[in-house]
Amino acid sequence: MRPESNVVVRLEDYRPTDYLIERVYLDIQLEPEAATITSRLSLHLREGTAPGTPLVLDGDALVLRRAAIDGVELAPDAFEASADRFTLRAPPAEPFELQIVTEVNPTANTELMGLYRSGGNYTTQCEAEGFRRITYFLDRPDVLAVYTTRIEASRSEAPILLGNGNPVETGDVAGTGRHYAIWHDPFPKPSYLFAMVGGDLASIHDTFRTRSGREVKLAIYCERGKESRCHYAMDSLKRSMKWDEDRFGLEYDLDVFNIVAVSDFNMGAMENKGLNVFNDKYVLVDAETGTDWDYAHVEGVIAHEYFHNWTGNRITCRDWFQLCLKEGLTVFRDQEFSSDMRSRAVKRISDVAKLREHQFPEDAGPLAHPARPTAYREINNFYTTTVYEKGAEICRMLQTILGEDGFRAGMDLYFRRHDGDAATIEDFLACFADATGTDLSQFALWYHQAGTPILITEHDYDAADETLTLRLRQILPETPDRQRKSPMHIPVAFGLVGPDGQDLSFSRATGARVDGSVIHLTDLQAEVKLEGVKARPIPSLLRGFSAPVRLETDLGMDDLLFLVGHDADPFNRWEAAQTIAMDLLKRATEEIRQGATPVFDGRFAEELGRLASATELDPAFRALALTLPSDMEVAQAIRTNVDPDAIFVARRALQTHLGDRIADALAAAAPAADASYRPDAESAGRRAFRHAAWAYGLAAGRITSADLAEAFHGAGNLTDRLAALRLAVHRDLDDAPALLEAFYERYRDDPLVLDKWFSVQATVPQHSTLERVQALSRHPAFSMKVPNRVYALIRTFAAGNPVAFNRPDGEGYRYMVDMVAEVDRHNPSVASRLTTAFRSFRMMEPSRRAAAEAALKRLATVPELSRDVSDILIRTLE
Ligand code: PHE
Numbered sequence: 001m002r003p004e005s006n007v008v009v010r011l012e013d014y015r016p017t018d019y020l021i022e023r024v025y026l027d028i029q030l031e032p033e034a035a036t037i038t039s040r041l042s043l044h045l046r047e048g049t050a051p052g053t054p055l056v057l058d059g060d061a062l063v064l065r066r067a068a069i070d071g072v073e074l075a076p077d078a079f080e081a082s083a084d085r086f087t088l089r090a091p092p093a094e095p096f097e098l099q100i101v102t103e104v105n106p107t108a109n110t111e112l113m114g115l116y117r118s119g120g121n122y123t124t125q126c127e128a129e130g131f132r133r134i135t136y137f138l139d140r141p142d143v144l145a146v147y148t149t150r151i152e153a154s155r156s157e158a159p160i161l162l163g164n165g166n167p168v169e170t171g172d173v174a175g176t177g178r179h180y181a182i183w184h185d186p187f188p189k190p191s192y193l194f195a196m197v198g199g200d201l202a203s204i205h206d207t208f209r210t211r212s213g214r215e216v217k218l219a220i221y222c223e224r225g226k227e228s229r230c231h232y233a234m235d236s237l238k239r240s241m242k243w244d245e246d247r248f249g250l251e252y253d254l255d256v257f258n259i260v261a262v263s264d265f266n267m268g269a270m271e272n273k274g275l276n277v278f279n280d281k282y283v284l285v286d287a288e289t290g291t292d293w294d295y296a297h298v299e300g301v302i303a304h305e306y307f308h309n310w311t312g313n314r315i316t317c318r319d320w321f322q323l324c325l326k327e328g329l330t331v332f333r334d335q336e337f338s339s340d341m342r343s344r345a346v347k348r349i350s351d352v353a354k355l356r357e358h359q360f361p362e363d364a365g366p367l368a369h370p371a372r373p374t375a376y377r378e379i380n381n382f383y384t385t386t387v388y389e390k391g392a393e394i395c396r397m398l399q400t401i402l403g404e405d406g407f408r409a410g411m412d413l414y415f416r417r418h419d420g421d422a423a424t425i426e427d428f429l430a431c432f433a434d435a436t437g438t439d440l441s442q443f444a445l446w447y448h449q450a451g452t453p454i455l456i457t458e459h460d461y462d463a464a465d466e467t468l469t470l471r472l473r474q475i476l477p478e479t480p481d482r483q484r485k486s487p488m489h490i491p492v493a494f495g496l497v498g499p500d501g502q503d504l505s506f507s508r509a510t511g512a513r514v515d516g517s518v519i520h521l522t523d524l525q526a527e528v529k530l531e532g533v534k535a536r537p538i539p540s541l542l543r544g545f546s547a548p549v550r551l552e553t554d555l556g557m558d559d560l561l562f563l564v565g566h567d568a569d570p571f572n573r574w575e576a577a578q579t580i581a582m583d584l585l586k587r588a589t590e591e592i593r594q595g596a597t598p599v600f601d602g603r604f605a606e607e608l609g610r611l612a613s614a615t616e617l618d619p620a621f622r623a624l625a626l627t628l629p630s631d632m633e634v635a636q637a638i639r640t641n642v643d644p645d646a647i648f649v650a651r652r653a654l655q656t657h658l659g660d661r662i663a664d665a666l667a668a669a670a671p672a673a674d675a676s677y678r679p680d681a682e683s684a685g686r687r688a689f690r691h692a693a694w695a696y697g698l699a700a701g702r703i704t705s706a707d708l709a710e711a712f713h714g715a716g717n718l719t720d721r722l723a724a725l726r727l728a729v730h731r732d733l734d735d736a737p738a739l740l741e742a743f744y745e746r747y748r749d750d751p752l753v754l755d756k757w758f759s760v761q762a763t764v765p766q767h768s769t770l771e772r773v774q775a776l777s778r779h780p781a782f783s784m785k786v787p788n789r790v791y792a793l794i795r796t797f798a799a800g801n802p803v804a805f806n807r808p809d810g811e812g813y814r815y816m817v818d819m820v821a822e823v824d825r826h827n828p829s830v831a832s833r834l835t836t837a838f839r840s841f842r843m844m845e846p847s848r849r850a851a852a853e854a855a856l857k858r859l860a861t862v863p864e865l866s867r868d869v870s871d872i873l874i875r876t877l878e
């Protein structure tokens with residue numbers, strides 16, 4: 001580990017810059033191995049700063065070629081330049097123009113930060129601190145400038161040249177074979193939103209008319225030959241643009257909107273102003289190469305990046321501690337969009353399942369941090385599920401508390417008050433407080449206190465008084481920051497399910513505040529008395545998952561079964577089934593560890609079978625109800641001394657138990673395959689249901705290897721084909737090797753589809769999967785250099801295969817540590833993402849825990865470990 005890895009950046013140290021940059025003029029000469037960047041910055045002192053204060057610009061791995069002020073070359077003693085800093089000793093007191101020429105090597109840039117090449121095309125990635133790898137700059141989000149960019153390249157190598165904002169001019173550079181394009185972005189922006197692209201790209205084009213009548217030219221660029229796979233992304237873009245006008249009154253503001261799909265990208269996508277750059281995984285889909293999952297994610301990510309134009313770009317973040325200001329809010333917005341495009345209940349259930357699978361473990365382990373952190377060593381490590389998904393939950397709670405109209409009034413004020421600003425979480429909350437006259441000081445704790453609160457409830461019904469008493473209590477678990485926590489404001493949406501399944505009303509509420517159908521728990525404990533409740537109800541609490549907490553109620557099996565059958569809130573219907581399944585899995589795991597054979601209460605199967613056959617319900621919803629809590633969720637519920645093998649055996653036992661009882665009903669209820677593929681939510685739901693029927697059929701031995709092989713070969717789309725493949729491979733059926741071979745042959749030239757082939761094999765729940773992954777990492781279609789490949793095989797193995805990763809002999813841990821060290825040498829941010837697979841190691845049983853710890857300690861001895869990996873390592877071992 002390098003010593004500088006341990007430097008901590010703190011929120012309390014924030015102060016504005018001494019200098020401001022008004023305008024930036026960039027001239028970028030593209031060459032594969034030596035791109036030259038000439039930057040002209042119009043600088044001036046901030047009011048109140050002493051004239052002569054040195055100007056210090058950020059750099060990272062830069063080589064300075066020239067520096068001048070107002071056209072006059074700087075004397076050698078006027079400045080100091082190193083790879084990571086440029087200091088102007090005594091800048092002029094009056095506004096001046098600083099000219100800096102740097103040179104970078106795009107081909108050698110394997111970190112994929114700054115200016116790099118992907119598939120022969122030039123592209124940039126600047127968030128969070130990549131712009132300083134292109135030129136020296138005040139590379140922080142609160143320095144907003146107007147950019148003009150001139151890009152020049154060989155016309156044959158890069159016929160397409162794209163920049164931020166609007167196109168201004170193009171032309172040839174006579175006699176050189178080179179050409180140029182000039183782009184101008186009129187909206188002041190921070191450097192992290194800068195982008196340029198140059199390459200030989202194919203494209204599709206369309207237009208969108210904004211509601212005020214402006215015509216926007218839309219284009220999506222991709223690798224040649226893939227343009228036919230861009231149409232769904234284009235359609236999603238147009239629907240996003242329309243939706244943001246309808247729901248939030250937000251219009252697009254430039255003449256063009258460009259999207260570029262690249263195949264080497266660390267993250268999902270990037271919202272650069274007017275020029276979104278995407279991991280091609282979230283752009284390219286068609287019936288042959290995209291699954292239902294892919295379609296839904298293309299739609300969601302396209303919307304997410306587009307929505308950033310207002311939440312992120314027009315209003316940006318003051319500093320990186322405020323990351324959740326743009327990310328949490330934008331995730332909330334894209335979730336709402338997808339809910340409107342698809343089924344709201346199904347979207348909500350999927351989002352909550354994802355939150356529990358990823359965010360809850362993060363929040364319960366050594367990497368837990370508040371949604372608005374106060375310290376970091378490496379900002380790249382804070383693009384977390386807490387900042388994104390918990391951040392979105394906080395916005396959702398705000399909407400629950402203020403109502404849709406109140407929430408919208410707060411958003412409107414936010415855009416009026418802060419357009420063009422670099423804002424903070426406090427600014428954001430003040431808009432909602434001011435617009436609605438609400439005191440949100442306690443609510444703000446959601447941004448500042450880490451950890452998932454536990455909500456414990458009890459209820460009592462007094463038939464004579466017709467009164468229901470609810471007692472609620474919150475527990476705030478300890479997190480690595482060890483701060484003493486104050487009670488949170490938890491909005492508990494609820495209903496009272498009556499004996500006929502209809503919601504019962506109440507006439508009066510006393511005790512804790514009740515607003516309509518929301519109880520506001522603001523103290524550590526509170527009591528609510530609901531009067532005029534005519535019959536004994538079953539309280540249905542936390543409807544729609546109204547707060548990101550772990551709920552522990554006093555409801556027994558009978559009550560939960562009734563909710564599975566009757567709750568008017570579809571989320572809680574699903575939730576009741578999950579609660580029962582979780583209880584059964586936990587108990588079975590314990591029995592297996594004691595050497596006993598688990599016995600299950602048969603009433604669950606009966607109720608689940610009924611639900612699954614209820615044709616009036618959305619098949620997608622029924623498929624979700626049939627999906628048992630993940631191994632990770634079960635492990636989290638057990639919390640200590642976890643044995644992943646026992647959890648897995650318990651799951652298989654429950655699947656068999658359920659399959660024996662419901663497989664026939666599922667087969668009967670399963671809709672037939674559609675004649676042709678359509679990606680809409682309803683069709684996808686029917687497919688998901690059919691696959692659930694297959695899974696239980698297999699568990700019960702009603703479906704054979706040959707049946708699945710037939711389904712595989714007869715499949716008319718990738719979703720069905722992949723589902724059959726996954727089941728065959730995960731169940732280790734006779735036909736599995738042949739199906740894997742057939743799948744590979746069919747898609748051998750399609751890296752994104754082969755990623756699924758890698759992932760299916762990386763998740764086989766057997767110890768020997770480790771050797772399989774090791775062999776696959778030598779497969780010609782695999783590359784350690786391409787993030788999508790590494791994620792598909794290596795990360796999927798570590799994060800998606802608890803049985804093999806946590807092998808009792810510790811080999812899974814040792815392998816991962818080797819992979820982290822290897823990837824870290826060329827791409828630290830991918831390496832640190834791999835390292836987070838260890839975040840729950842302390843909950844393992846002692847021998848696994850010791851093996852994981854030893855592996856991590858060995859990683860710490862690797863010389864020259866990046867700051868990204870060191871940071872995760874330090875915190876994980878703390
Ligand atoms: N800001 C991007 C998004 O969430 C994510 C991202 C972060 C991409 C850092 C690249 C680098 O939309």
Ligand code: ZN
Pocket residue numbers: 304308326327330
């Ligand atoms: Zn985002």
